[in-house]
Amino acid sequence: MHELDEQLRELIPRLRRFAVSLTRNASSADDLVQSTLERAIIRWADKRVESDLRAWLFSILYRQFLDAHRRTRRYARMLEFFTGRDDAQPSVERTVIAQSTLQAFDQLNTEQRALLLWVSVEGLSYKDVAEILDVPLGTVMSRLSRARQALRQLSDGEIASPSLRILK
Amino acid sequence: MISLPPSERDLHAYVDHQLLESDRRVLETYLAAHPDVAAQVHAWQHDAQLLRAALGGALQQPANPDLDPALIRQRIKRQSRRHLATAAVLLIAVSLGGIGGWHAREVSQPAQLPMADAMQAFRLFAQDGIMPADYKGQGGGTMQAWLDRYFNQAHRLPDLSASGFTPVSGRLLATEQGAAAMVLYEDPQGRRISFYIRPPGPENGFLPRGSRSADGLQAQYWSGAGYNYAVVSPADQPTPTMLKF
Numbered sequence: 001m002h003e004l005d006e007q008l009r010e011l012i013p014r015l016r017r018f019a020v021s022l023t024r025n026a027s028s029a030d031d032l033v034q035s036t037l038e039r040a041i042i043r044w045a046d047k048r049v050e051s052d053l054r055a056w057l058f059s060i061l062y063r064q065f066l067d068a069h070r071r072t073r074r075y076a077r078m079l080e081f082f083t084g085r086d087d088a089q090p091s092v093e094r095t096v097i098a099q100s101t102l103q104a105f106d107q108l109n110t111e112q113r114a115l116l117l118w119v120s121v122e123g124l125s126y127k128d129v130a131e132i133l134d135v136p137l138g139t140v141m142s143r144l145s146r147a148r149q150a151l152r153q154l155s156d157g158e159i160a161s162p163s164l165r166i167l168k
Numbered sequence: 169m170i171s172l173p174p175s176e177r178d179l180h181a182y183v184d185h186q187l188l189e190s191d192r193r194v195l196e197t198y199l200a201a202h203p204d205v206a207a208q209v210h211a212w213q214h215d216a217q218l219l220r221a222a223l224g225g226a227l228q229q230p231a232n233p234d235l236d237p238a239l240i241r242q243r244i245k246r247q248s249r250r251h252l253a254t255a256a257v258l259l260i261a262v263s264l265g266g267i268g269g270w271h272a273r274e275v276s277q278p279a280q281l282p283m284a285d286a287m288q289a290f291r292l293f294a295q296d297g298i299m300p301a302d303y304k305g306q307g308g309g310t311m312q313a314w315l316d317r318y319f320n321q322a323h324r325l326p327d328l329s330a331s332g333f334t335p336v337s338g339r340l341l342a343t344e345q346g347a348a349a350m351v352l353y354e355d356p357q358g359r360r361i362s363f364y365i366r367p368p369g370p371e372n373g374f375l376p377r378g379s380r381s382a383d384g385l386q387a388q389y390w391s392g393a394g395y396n397y398a399v400v401s402p403a404d405q406p407t408p409t410m411l412k413f
Contacts, residue, residue: 002238002241004237005237005241009236009237012231012235013226013228013229014227016226016229016232016235017223017226019228020226021223026229027391030232030234030235030364033235034235034240037235037237037376038240038244040239041240041241041244042244042313042316042317043316044321045321058413070400099217100218100222101215101219101222102219102222102223103395105219106220116216116219117219117223120184120215120220121216121219121220121223122187122214123184125186126181126186130314135315138177139289139292141180141181143178144180145176145177145180148180148212148215151215151217151219152211152212152382155218157216166311
């Protein structure tokens, strides 16, 4: 009935993959995808005709994740304050030295994960990425360069993962 | 056109297939003669391949029926119907409430003159101020989102910021023609203008663009995207010049 629905349906696996790479958790990833789809359906009229649907959806999802993440971090800090420990950290993973690309990828920061997924995996153009992040093209390229170096070093094990250990 | 030796950006653009064909050939020739740079580039390409392979599996998850767009669309519709039902109850409460009853009865009278209900709503809510807002916004963006919950793909809220007016509150109303909403704008001097939207009603009473004044109020009205609209302000208040929609 809605042609948009058909296009959305096709992109759902990609949205879920992106969401998992941000949240590292399948069920919160699906929550994120669901609210992204809701917003996309409501805001469909606002989308600029010439912009790429996939890039537009990625940008909605990314913003929602950052907002939710900020709220969670505030909550985690509060929790830490009251309980004296930090439950939000996946402590074991943090201390494992990267042995594979995926593990290395998981150690990158949020924006670096998003950048590499958009460019290396999804093949979005630098211009699309610049629009999603709302930064100039040159900034996209220098951030991408840093993300790539970081991934390289982590995969090679040149830098052992931060030797911070969560003390309980 | 790239220059040699290539910048790091050019190397990344090469890895990402974002170089022009001619530049790509130039760079490949250069890489063939510079094994150290080539090794760096290959390492990046290799990482990208590994990443694509590692994340490929994530595309094969079993479908989650909650994510079906048609279902989500229905859920959004149900939600807005619920919101509208709440608004209708609110209006009945006003009709029975005595203080606003007389006005409210007029609001729900069939409009004899174009968008008479919009002007009544302005008197009732903007001038008499007898009812609290259903929604108070912090700027145009959130108010638009609030309105979009009830009106599907309607015209955007007019931007009156050039004249100092910003949306401050929204109210839902039930009228003979269907659910309506009024968004109140205020300027720093406390002057008010309203934007009013509702369906054209069972007779599809779409309006040619026009304006009229009555009882100290002036209204501009028009139709589009399946709805009727009005902008109402006191007659003694200069109409913002950019009121062209």
